[in-house]
Amino acid sequence: MSDLLKIGTHNGQFHCDEVLACYMLRQLPTYKNSPIVRTRDPAELDKCDIVVDVGGVYDASKNRFDHHQRSFTETFSTIDPTRPWNIKLSSAGLIYVHFGKQIIEQILLKHSIIDEKLVDVLYDKMYEQFVREIDAIDNGVEIAENKKYDITTNLSSRVSYFNPAWNQENLDENIQFNLALDYVGKEFEDKIKYYALVWWPARTYVEKAINERFNLDDSGAIIRLEIPVPWKSHLFALEKDLNIPDSEIKYVISLDRVSQTYRIICVPINENSFINRLSLPSEWCGLRDEELSTKSAIQGCIFVHANGFIGGNKTFEGALEMLQKSLELNNIKKRKL
Known part of the structure; x- marks a missing residue:
């Protein structure tokens, strides 16, 4: 265990963005089976090899991926001007922008798919149809100016139910986080499988x-x-x-x-x-x-x-x-x- 690189994120109430960020990182060979350290203690976070959604720093060269600091204004298009999306990134979006292609490649390999063009296609598709929604919800971006109804069954809402409720006792927060991790991961991977095995061949x-x-x-x-x-x-x-x-x-x-x-x-x-x-x-x-x-x-x-x-x-x-x-x-x- 001591040889494994550590992923750091905050403890307390968790949200879909850091859950997805941690799941995605674990798809990479570098962080496969990495322990997830949930803390707000700066000394403990400094011991982690990569930190998401906490710490007040965005610096990809130092593997620090927080988006809560006032100075943070990054979108997909500001990091990669060839892309059109201009919603402020969450920790999920940050990890996706920097590691998304490698993550998709690893998931496709699980299904014996090696296709560089498909990786490029899904990199855009998965952001537009999956990660962007999580970025928007986490940053409070409304889906429309004049909403006629609310969507309350999105993935971010479902993840929130894994948090221990105020009147639930003896629920281990870390166990609940891991349950949410599995839940989000399955949905993310199922979406990629659908696009790769059903949607793309239809073209x-x-x-x-x-x-x-x-x-x-x-x-x-x-x-x-x-x-x-x-x-x-x-x-x-x-x-x-x-x-x-x-x-x-x-x-x-x-x-x-x-x-x-x-x-x-x-x-x-x-x-x-x-x-x-x-x-x-x-x-x-x-x-x-x-x-x-x-x-x-x-x-x-x-x-x-x-x-x-x-x-x-x-x-x-x-x-x-x-x-x-x-x-x-x-x-x-x-x-x-």
């Missing part, structure tokens, strides 16, 4: 669908996914990579494996928006089955959601006809390559 199918879109309709506004894959983020990224005009692709047809029917889905204006580039016709919204088939004059209709962002048809041909008629009703002009 090939989305690119194929985009390249073949003019075979479906001369407008180029419809793509077909032969199997249901996660497509939104890939579509937006590929549009940029392939220089496809903004908003040209408006609809997706995807097979529903359970019912063996076809879903028609409106492409949103961005990955996280509920606003569509082009919604399904308002006169179809909220209708189902025969009523919808009669109204649209298209056989096999199943439904169109009341908000017009999704619908269904029993056959691929029927789904395609629904989307072509929607384009026609909206005066979307056809064009050839």
Whole structure:
């Protein structure tokens, strides 16, 4: 044990950021199995090889990663100007910015994945979709100016429940910290596994669908996914990579494996928006089955959601006809390559 490098963080109430920071460090060969020393005693922290979320110092050259001092204003973009994110970093973000690629590489190796490009892709993806949220919550950054509801089931909230409550006796704080460490670590690793094994391989199918879109309709506004894959983020990224005009692709047809029917889905204006580039016709919204088939004059209709962002048809041909008629009703002009 004495030969192992020590990770230092504060004792007392813990938060998601230092829990995640400690978990991430332990993924590195340097700190694998390192004891975590939880203290605010400067003399004890000085004995640690790396310190997170305590100590009042941010100095990567000295392995000190606190973000609470008044002088601290670092964001991902100030440390790495090639990145766009400008939310103030927590201890989790600091460790991620400095060690994130090595951490992801080590987790992928557990699953026998060696892929340098994927490491680079996931480095951005995991910050944007995982670590950034923790940075924001820890630093009190609201998700929106005018919130219509609160999100109370996020990872940071769930970690807080591991802290001993005021009316709970005989709960060991360090045991609870380690339980939170395992909990956060599983969620972090599961996210990486999903992106590596499910999300990233889908890109090939989305690119194929985009390249073949003019075979479906001369407008180029419809793509077909032969199997249901996660497509939104890939579509937006590929549009940029392939220089496809903004908003040209408006609809997706995807097979529903359970019912063996076809879903028609409106492409949103961005990955996280509920606003569509082009919604399904308002006169179809909220209708189902025969009523919808009669109204649209298209056989096999199943439904169109009341908000017009999704619908269904029993056959691929029927789904395609629904989307072509929607384009026609909206005066979307056809064009050839």
